[in-house]
Amino acid sequence: MKTVSIIGLGALGILFGHHLSKRMPKADLRIIADQNRIQKYQREKIFCNGEECSFQYVTPEDQCEPADLLIFTVKFNGLEEAIQSAKHHVGENTIILSALNGITSEAIIGEAYGMDKILYCVAQGMDAVKERNQLIYHHMGMLCFGDQQPGEISQKAKEVADFFARMEVPYELDKNMNTRQWGKFMLNVGVNQTVAVYQSNYGIVQRDGEARTAMISAMKEVILLSEKEGIHLSERDLQYWLKVLSTLSADGKPSMAQDIEAKRFSEVELFSGAVLELGRKHGIPTPTNQMLYERIKEIESHF
Known part of the structure; x- marks a missing residue:
């Protein structure tokens, strides 16, 4: 090569x-x-x-x-x-x-x-x-x-x-890249969207509080959907990705938060947009992702 x-x-x-x-x-x-x-x-x-x-x-x-x-x-x-x-x-x-x-x-x-x-x-x-x-x-x-x-x-x-x-x-x-990709998808659904909605940085989801609770709730909705899609993410996968998150600089920001800050339209359809679609497909409620989707769309409506 x-x-x-x-x-x-x-x-x-x-x-x-x-x-x-x-x-x-x-x-x-x-x-x-x-x-x-x-x-x-x-x-x-x-x-x-x-x-x-x-x-x-x-x-x-x-x-x-x-x-x-x-x-x-x-x-x-x-x-x-x-x-x-x-x-x-x-x-x-x-x-x-x-x-x-x-x-x-x-x-x-x-x-x-x-x-x-x-x-x-x-x-x-x-x-x-x-x-x-x-x-x-x-x-x-x-x-x-x-x-x-x-x-x-x-x-x-x-x-x-x-x-x-x-x-x-x-x-x-x-x-097993299928599980790895779904795991990263789960992380993005939680971290990218939550940090964007709270207009903060990684630090806000690395410590206990409202933002971290919302992030984990959004990630758990992905776990439920993964079962229906034959991927079978688990609590173990959740803990793995939370550990990855803990290694990042608290002052850093995921791409969606950077987009929102710069008043660029985000990749929300890739994250909660995809979760909501899968939720409808399998008849599984995804209220946290619904909330994050609506909040991000509301912010973007002012660009």
Whole structure:
């Protein structure tokens, strides 16, 4: 594995892009962006923990050799455009990782490029905060990835693991990515939405109180739904993700809270929107997620 293409310079794109840029030849790492974005990046520069990022930018129209590894780090509402923008970077042997929130992006990308190219992925444990062209983080977190089928470790997964080991990218190979993805979904449903509604930071849900109670209630609604979907999350999974939460900087903020603060429309449909839909599907009440959904929609109505 030699060449990497990344599409999406939000928090994760900058974090992992900057890390890789210091460990591999500049020509082998490509950041895909349209011409307007590239001009903005070059004019304003991008900084990661105070260091200026040195990226090679390519437009969607630029002809190039397919990437060995293509990483999607866009917001969900930009996924369809990103899939089209990355087409020159996908070849017969390209491996694709999606670090998007939610539980649906792999299927959407796989429909365009083939599920045989997809490894399921979850980004967890980072506390990055992005303001304008500055990204600050204390904990880099890690990329957890693996195959769609439980119990397998494919050659593709081994190749990515070997590459990440050489590039010193924190990672974990998981033999049950369905449970991992649903667990991260459960965490996002709780943490992202609660911190956004209370317009605070991780600290408010790391300590006992009204916000933490609401967060855990929202997460438990996901556990009930997971049973109906054949995933079977449990109290043990809840405690695992609460432990992950406890490691994050109290001053950090999840992406939804950062969106609300910046008056950007959030990914609420990926979280409580999806929970409410599953609740209707299975006839299970989801009152906490209903409350969080309505509160976030109310805040966004004033943008």
